[in-house]
Amino acid sequence: MATIEERFDAIVVGAGPAGNAAAYTMAKAGLKVLQLERGEYPGSKNVQGAILYADALEKIIPDFREDAPLERHVIEQRIWMMDDTSHTGMHYRSEDFNEEKPNRYTIIRAQFDRWFNAKVREAGGIVLCETTVTELVKDTKGHVIGVLTDRHGGPLLADVVVMAEGVNGLVGQRAGLRDELKPQAVALAVKEMHFLPQEVVESRFNLSGDAGVVIEAMGAVSKGMVGTGFLYTNRESISVGIGCIVEDLAKSGVTPYALLDQFKAHPSIAPLIAGAEVKEYAAHLIPEGGFRSMPAIYGGGWVVAGDAAHLVNSVHREGSNLAMTSGRIAAETIIWLKRRREPCAFDNLAEYRKRLEASFVLKDMRKYQKIPGLLHNNRQLLNLYPRMLSGVAQSWLRVDGKAKRSKEAEIFKAVRKQRGVVGLVADGLRLARAWR
Amino acid sequence: MSTQGTRIEEKLYQNRYVVDAGKPHIKVRDHDIPSPALKSLVTACPASCYSLNEQGRVEIVADGCMECGTCRVVCAATGEVEWNYPRGGYGVLFKFG
Numbered sequence: 001m002a003t004i005e006e007r008f009d010a011i012v013v014g015a016g017p018a019g020n021a022a023a024y025t026m027a028k029a030g031l032k033v034l035q036l037e038r039g040e041y042p043g044s045k046n047v048q049g050a051i052l053y054a055d056a057l058e059k060i061i062p063d064f065r066e067d068a069p070l071e072r073h074v075i076e077q078r079i080w081m082m083d084d085t086s087h088t089g090m091h092y093r094s095e096d097f098n099e100e101k102p103n104r105y106t107i108i109r110a111q112f113d114r115w116f117n118a119k120v121r122e123a124g125g126i127v128l129c130e131t132t133v134t135e136l137v138k139d140t141k142g143h144v145i146g147v148l149t150d151r152h153g154g155p156l157l158a159d160v161v162v163m164a165e166g167v168n169g170l171v172g173q174r175a176g177l178r179d180e181l182k183p184q185a186v187a188l189a190v191k192e193m194h195f196l197p198q199e200v201v202e203s204r205f206n207l208s209g210d211a212g213v214v215i216e217a218m219g220a221v222s223k224g225m226v227g228t229g230f231l232y233t234n235r236e237s238i239s240v241g242i243g244c245i246v247e248d249l250a251k252s253g254v255t256p257y258a259l260l261d262q263f264k265a266h267p268s269i270a271p272l273i274a275g276a277e278v279k280e281y282a283a284h285l286i287p288e289g290g291f292r293s294m295p296a297i298y299g300g301g302w303v304v305a306g307d308a309a310h311l312v313n314s315v316h317r318e319g320s321n322l323a324m325t326s327g328r329i330a331a332e333t334i335i336w337l338k339r340r341r342e343p344c345a346f347d348n349l350a351e352y353r354k355r356l357e358a359s360f361v362l363k364d365m366r367k368y369q370k371i372p373g374l375l376h377n378n379r380q381l382l383n384l385y386p387r388m389l390s391g392v393a394q395s396w397l398r399v400d401g402k403a404k405r406s407k408e409a410e411i412f413k414a415v416r417k418q419r420g421v422v423g424l425v426a427d428g429l430r431l432a433r434a435w436r
Numbered sequence: 437m438s439t440q441g442t443r444i445e446e447k448l449y450q451n452r453y454v455v456d457a458g459k460p461h462i463k464v465r466d467h468d469i470p471s472p473a474l475k476s477l478v479t480a481c482p483a484s485c486y487s488l489n490e491q492g493r494v495e496i497v498a499d500g501c502m503e504c505g506t507c508r509v510v511c512a513a514t515g516e517v518e519w520n521y522p523r524g525g526y527g528v529l530f531k532f533g
Contacts, residue, residue, distance in 0.1 A: 038521055038522075038524045038525075039525075039529070040454070040525050040529055043530070043533055044529045044530055044533070045503065045527075045528070045530065045533075046530065046533045047502075047530060047533045048533065050533075108532045108533065109530075109532070109533035110530045110531055110532050110533035111532070113533070129524070129525070130524035130525030131524040132521050132522075132523060132524040149524070150523050150524055151524055167505065168503075168505040168508070168521075170519075170520070170521065180508075180509065180512040181505070181509045181512075182509075183509050183510055183512075186509055188480075188482060188504060188506050190482045192447070193532045237532075246480070246506055246509055246510060249480050249506075250473065250476040250477075250480045250510050251476070252479075253476070253479050254479065255444075255479045255480075255482075255484070256480070256481075256482040257444050257447060257482060257484070278447075278450060279450055279531070279532065280450050280451060280530065280531055280532045280533075281447035281448060281450055281451060281502075282451075282502060282530055282532070282533060283482035283483065283502040283504040283506075284502075284504055285504050285505050285506065285509070
């Protein structure tokens with residue numbers, strides 16, 4: 001067992017977007033950084049859809065486009081409301097997204113995280129893989145001074161520990177810094193990697209060059225649970241997956257893999273992935289509880305960033321950008337304290353919270369704080385509205401010899417029967433209030 | 437759209453694992469009658485690690501585990517699942533993630 005005697009300015013737990021952002025930012029500023037990752041290589045335990053939002057990474061590594069493993073830049077977003085046989089789509093495609101510095105990319109996380117972590121090493125950070133942090137070490141006053149791992153005999157010591165340990169967050173949980181995840185505030189997502197020749201991907205989605213399409217799907221595909229499906233085009237593969245709130249899933253008796261296979265078999269999805277070779281099946285939790293389920297994010301000698309802090313904007317399907325931004329801001333706060341020769345004490349690290357509040361991260365988390373509760377209490381609507389839309393669209397489009405006026409009357413009658421005018425207005429108001 | 441075709445073994449076969457032989461990272465506490473939460477893991481686990489044995493108890497074989505944490509979250513209130521990360525370097529190894 002190796003013993004590391006030296007003391008670090010910071011120890012970073014985890015090598016996902018939050019951990020890599022924090023470790024890179026601190027190492028680049030000259031701090032002595034030790035980063036610990038339990039996987040064989042950084043990325044080997046990490047799962048995401050995945051979409052990379054350029055802005056968050058640009059603020060950390062401005063020229064990332066030169067060598068980062070990017071799949072396709074997104075030029076088209078489709079939002080599909082699905083019933084069993086149809087989808088009603090809202091599509092936005094723009095040539096403006098074919099720009100010199102595109103805004104969103106599809107990525108493959110195991111490859112991307114490995115690249116990001118190599119940047120940490122280049123910047124002078126020390127990275128130890130295959131090392132699981134087992135607990136935090138505190139002094140007699142409860143101030144965090146380091147960590148214990150499953151590979152080192154003694155504690156590894158640092159002035160501050162950045163917990164970027166991901167959604168499960170066992171290290172912080174077991175140190176009593178935050179509670180266990182609640183089944184109603186976390187979603188389980190499963191996904192598969194479907195490989196197809198590059199030209200097949202491009203012809204099926206009407207693409208050329210490095211351009212890509214992403215689809216987010218809701219409705220019947222989640223079988224009455226709160227959940228969404230997705231399909232993202234990579235260079236020569238398609239990521240297809242579906243996620244549902246864990247509490248709903250446990251009650252439903254539906255297996256996650258059956259849910260995924262049914263999504264894949266939907267007549268709107270099946271032709272897009274037909275003939276593909278599946279090379280991986282992955283599962284991962286997403287903290288969907290929003291602002292109201294966020295734990296404390298700083299204390300004496302510690303800060304939390306990314307999924308471990310529940311920083312996910314489920315409405316906009318954003319998470320990795322909140323992770324990178326919170327990791328960067330945590331690092332900048334620590335650098336700022338170091339330069340002022342101030343300790344990473346509870347009162348001083350309150351600056352991290354302050355800076356995060358001033359950024360889009362906590363502004364967005366606050367904005368949507370009522371949405372998880374709204375969905376929790378109205379999950380049946382996720383099924384009803386896509387069905388209603390499909391019914392309306394189908395009656396409207398079928399040419400069947402009926403006069404248009406009687407057709408309209410039929411449509412309104414069907415809508416009133418399914419939800420009622422009062423219900424419709426109330427749903428609209430509830431959504432508007434939660435959205436505001 | 438039947439669920440009959442779903443074979444979890446085929447899905448897991450695509451994945452890479454380094455199994456820590458003899459040291460499962462998840463254990464089910466001894467029990468006579470499983471709680472509804474524990475029983476729900478037979479379907480809720482995405483790797484189908486949990487099964488109901490002939491005595492009506494829930495068993496786990498964690499070899500195909502993807503370390504998502506669903507079982508720990510579902511059984512947090514009953515304490516029937518003891519969950520740890522595998523030792524560093526062991527467990528699932530995502531090529532794509």
